[in-house]
Amino acid sequence: MVSRELKKIALDRVCRLMDFARKHAIEKPEIAREAALLAMRIAQKARVRMPRKYKRMFCKKCGTLFWTPYSFTVRIRDRRSTHIVIKCLKCGYIKRIPVKKRSRSIYRAPTQKT
Numbered sequence: 001m002v003s004r005e006l007k008k009i010a011l012d013r014v015c016r017l018m019d020f021a022r023k024h025a026i027e028k029p030e031i032a033r034e035a036a037l038l039a040m041r042i043a044q045k046a047r048v049r050m051p052r053k054y055k056r057m058f059c060k061k062c063g064t065l066f067w068t069p070y071s072f073t074v075r076i077r078d079r080r081s082t083h084i085v086i087k088c089l090k091c092g093y094i095k096r097i098p099v100k101k102r103s104r105s106i107y108r109a110p111t112q113k114t
């Protein structure tokens, strides 16, 4: 069991690391990748949920930040239920995010006006 204070520290560290990674994603992609993977490991170890905006910012498998051009693709698929597919172009990892109606997600599908 991880104490509440420790979780707080871990979350702060995760946020700092992800901000750092985002800042250096273009000029130093290798350092950004290491930072993203480290942030993920810290969150796992402290059993802290990674904030959604950071969680969707990098590849879970190889750590590449989805911040630079030609590092990912985004598609909307309407099979089974509507979902968003983000594919990492470095390792091929596929992240699927279900789309709920009227969600506050940043990847919200465009709604039709009737």
Ligand SMILES: [Zn+2]
Pocket: 059, 060, 061, 062, 063, 064, 088, 089, 090, 091, 092, 093
């Ligand atoms: Zn990847």
